[in-house]
Amino acid sequence: MEKSWDAIVIGGGPAGSTVARYAALEGVKVLVIDSREKIGSPLQCGELVPTNNQLRKLCPHVPEIDDLFNLPEEAVSRRTTKMGLVTPSGKKLVYPFRGKILERPVHDQALVDLAKEAGAKFLTKSKVVDIQGNIIRLANGDEFEGKIIVGCGGPHDPLRAKHWDEKSLNIFVKFMLIEGNFDDQVDLYFGSTAPGGYAWVIPKRNGANIGIGIQKKYAKDVNLKTKAEEFFARFDGKITYKGSGALPMSGTISQFTKGNYMLAGDSAGMVLPSNGAGITTAMIGGRVAGQAIANHIIHDSSLDEYEKNWDKQMGKMMKYSKRGIRWGEIMFNSPDWLVDASFNSLSKPFIWRAVNCRPVLGIY
Numbered sequence: 001m002e003k004s005w006d007a008i009v010i011g012g013g014p015a016g017s018t019v020a021r022y023a024a025l026e027g028v029k030v031l032v033i034d035s036r037e038k039i040g041s042p043l044q045c046g047e048l049v050p051t052n053n054q055l056r057k058l059c060p061h062v063p064e065i066d067d068l069f070n071l072p073e074e075a076v077s078r079r080t081t082k083m084g085l086v087t088p089s090g091k092k093l094v095y096p097f098r099g100k101i102l103e104r105p106v107h108d109q110a111l112v113d114l115a116k117e118a119g120a121k122f123l124t125k126s127k128v129v130d131i132q133g134n135i136i137r138l139a140n141g142d143e144f145e146g147k148i149i150v151g152c153g154g155p156h157d158p159l160r161a162k163h164w165d166e167k168s169l170n171i172f173v174k175f176m177l178i179e180g181n182f183d184d185q186v187d188l189y190f191g192s193t194a195p196g197g198y199a200w201v202i203p204k205r206n207g208a209n210i211g212i213g214i215q216k217k218y219a220k221d222v223n224l225k226t227k228a229e230e231f232f233a234r235f236d237g238k239i240t241y242k243g244s245g246a247l248p249m250s251g252t253i254s255q256f257t258k259g260n261y262m263l264a265g266d267s268a269g270m271v272l273p274s275n276g277a278g279i280t281t282a283m284i285g286g287r288v289a290g291q292a293i294a295n296h297i298i299h300d301s302s303l304d305e306y307e308k309n310w311d312k313q314m315g316k317m318m319k320y321s322k323r324g325i326r327w328g329e330i331m332f333n334s335p336d337w338l339v340d341a342s343f344n345s346l347s348k349p350f351i352w353r354a355v356n357c358r359p360v361l362g363i364y
């Protein structure tokens with residue numbers, strides 16, 4: 001493996017593989033380093049993303065959606081047309097929502113393949129332990145040099161941890177895969193079912209992905225393990241997998257670039273806090289970062305282009321998503337009876353706008 005690269009990307013998840021793909025497409029020499037043996041495995045995800053058509057409506061400023069989200073059919077387990085928002089008493093507000101439920105490990109491998117086809121190189125089973133200047137050091141002592149270093153290592157990215165002071169709110173999440181027949185509807189549960197967060201039931205081809213995330217400060221004496229056990233016990237079927245993870249839920253950090261360092265995906269806080277979507281946003285951010293790297297290496301343009309273009313494409317959405325979660329905080333602080341009462345036909349459109357990163361009382 002060569003030691004010297006135009007760009008080194010830490011982490012080959014949706015953000016890292018997409019950065020690598022779009023930089024390599026322009027001829028930039030990119031190395032992606034990932035600690036996993038197989039990127040995308042083991043699964044740590046609810047696996048829900050909007051369809052490309054739904055995304056065009058949700059993110060009207062993001063160009064060339066079909067080029068970015070160009071997935072093989074094997075990466076999709078099932079499609080769904082509805083989403084229900086459920087209160088603790090079981091009251092449900094149902095909305096049309098066109099979603100794809102992924103086979104996430106297959107999806108992430110497909111992104112790796114696209115990056116490799118574009119010319120990026122991958123080094124797996126290699127943990128980055130330190131970054132000093134232009135040098136990246138691995139756990140086995142090997143060192144690599146990159147003109148640009150991109151942190152795409154998720155919520156615990158080593159570049160972010162060492163070179164950024166800003167903190168994000170990380171929400172811890174537990175989930176399982178279960179066999180059985182589930183309706184063609186994604187359900188999100190609120191109130192005391194999942195204090196300060198939500199629980200989900202996302203139907204798959206032969207079962208469902210069921211999970212829960214809570215915030216400690218709203219959970220009083222109950223912990224995530226207990227809440228997860230309570231929620232999972234509602235469903236019958238053979239459990240085939242259990243997992244956990246963390247989601248940064250306070251939105252984007254204030255600076256994505258420092259000198260020749262860049263962050264993208266979860267490490268930059270790109271998860272939309274009002275709904276937990278992080279796969280598509282990591283890829284949108286990844287493409288913008290990859291293109292900025294190519295322009296910098298080839299035309300010597302400023303890496304600041306990255307943040308400017310992210311803002312053009314996703315700035316409004318992120319702003320309204322951060323605002324939406326403030327409305328959510330009112331709900332997190334409310335007793336169940338009030339959550340029940342506030343989910344009604346009058347509030348229905350406003351709740352949906354908050355979840356979907358639209359101004360609750362505006363027209364965007």
Ligand SMILES: Cc1cc2nc3c(=O)[nH]c(=O)nc-3n(C[C@H](O)[C@H](O)[C@H](O)COP(=O)(O)OP(=O)(O)OC[C@H]3O[C@@H](n4cnc5c(N)ncnc54)[C@H](O)[C@@H]3O)c2cc1C
Nearest residue numbers: 011013014015035045046047048128154245265266278279
């Ligand atoms: C339980 C759970 C459920 C979720 N459900 C959904 C959902 O349904 N829909 C949705 O859109 N989003 C969901 N998300 C969020 C989504 O998974 C993330 O936003 C998305 O994966 C971000 O991509 P990324 O590339 O930034 O990070 P990741 O996908 O986390 O990839 C980071 C990569 O970096 C590697 N890495 C980390 N540290 C190092 C290191 N030191 N050295 C080398 N490599 C390193 C890791 O091995 C990994 O491959 C969920 C998250 C969790 C935890």
